[in-house]
Amino acid sequence: MIYLDNSSTSFYKPHEVISSVSATLKNLSANAGRAGHYYAKKAAFALNDTRVKAANLFGFEPQRTIFTYGCTDSLNLAIYGLNIRGNVVTTAFEHNSVLRPLYDLKNSGKISLTIVNPDSEGIITEQAVLDAIDRRTKLVVINAVSNVTGTVLPYKEVYRRLQGTGIIMLTDAAQAVGSIMPSEICGDIIAVAPHKGLHAPQGVGLLMFNEKVELMSLRKGGTGTMSANLTQPNDLPEGLESGTLPLPAIMGLNAAITVYKRSCEKWRKKVETLGRYAFVKLKRCATVYTKNPVAGIIAFNVKNYDSAFTCDALGEKGLCLRCGLHCAPLLHKAYGTIDRGMVRASVGPDNDFKDIDYLVESIKQI
Structure with missing residues (x-):
């Protein structure tokens, strides 16, 4: 997973x-x-x-x-x-x-x-x-x-x-x-x-x-x-x-x-680096709503699919993502995604580039 x-x-x-x-x-x-x-x-x-x-x-x-x-x-x-x-x-x-x-x-x-x-x-x-x-x-x-x-x-x-x-x-x-x-x-x-x-x-x-x-x-x-x-x-x-x-x-x-005090800068740099990498990769195969990926969060949708469908399809490939409205309905109204939500990928310091590559390849197979 x-x-x-x-x-x-x-x-x-x-x-x-x-x-x-x-x-x-x-x-x-x-x-x-x-x-x-x-x-x-x-x-x-x-x-x-x-x-x-x-x-x-x-x-x-x-x-x-x-x-x-x-x-x-x-x-x-x-x-x-x-x-x-x-x-x-x-x-x-x-x-x-x-x-x-x-x-x-x-x-x-x-x-x-x-x-x-x-x-x-x-x-x-x-x-x-x-x-x-x-x-x-x-x-x-x-x-x-x-x-x-x-x-x-x-x-x-x-x-x-x-x-x-x-x-x-x-x-x-x-x-x-x-x-x-x-x-x-x-x-x-x-x-x-x-x-x-x-x-x-x-x-x-x-x-x-x-x-x-x-x-x-x-x-x-x-x-x-x-x-x-x-x-x-x-x-x-x-x-x-x-x-x-x-x-x-x-x-x-x-x-x-x-632990955070001795690791925070290393973690922050890794999350931002992975976020930027995912941002570039996902823009080639999905509609990306994130403007600046410094927080390691990328919100996207695939084709015209409902976000739940995309999450389920990717979940079958062993990817743990979040779909829906993310408890933020007014943002989705503003972005026009209140009906289908968004898929959200958010990285942590234990993720790596291979995880992002696998996500992108899995999206292409939907």
Whole structure:
């Protein structure tokens, strides 16, 4: 089998990550911060060590670095936790993890919503986002990299222009880590999917925010602090992390960060090189929607076939790809593929040129 679905989740997990998850399950199955015994203290120390590593990697304060149960959880906490009233600006390139919460708030009358569509070249421009902002705008939500086409959006430029306006920017960085260095990912709030570009286990997400941001908790319950108080505490980070945290996944993230820091540039270059190679090759045998393959993502269709048909045909040849709408319906409406979707190939650092060559030859045989 050839795995080309790394935008969904990275298949490659370093042995250090696997070992860390296994060791935690075997030797550290305690509830961090909920007791004073040896294992609870050791678990709390390990949890804090991971928090500090993650905060340092992305340039945020540890107490404002929140563990969640995935990037969807992170985005929901950010969007609902801000308790915004007013206008929100977002783009047609967003994932349903952003769109569905925003439309829920819009339909309940709590916000107005402005969607920025791509231009005739299929690009979301900085100016288009800025032109959508008005005096009522309180929040801009933008993904750094499209999960469908791999397009890098102008999140840096928009964030720079928002400084001093009082408008908060939430950056969905789910697809960014791996092709963009963490230190270059900016926003007042950043949501991260560690199981993708960091090659961490599924089951843990990150939400980080600066001092401009105050979030209300969505999940009420035990925090290990102020237990006599029947209202949710506001202290960070515990006030936003009620319940037992997924320590095995978090310790897998701990190991993943260590491996990532020594491997990130090598991985990034390989993913970009393979992406560019696939881009050139696929343009000769398919309709390619990707504009710039720096993220190692190529979205395409073959002839007039439905994307599901193409994926099934290629799946029979041992190729693991993603078809359909990729949870990003507004992008497909903008590109005219809402009815048949797109096929997405997304490479990882464990892929090679032979995988791309086999994909291309398999497409020619459909």
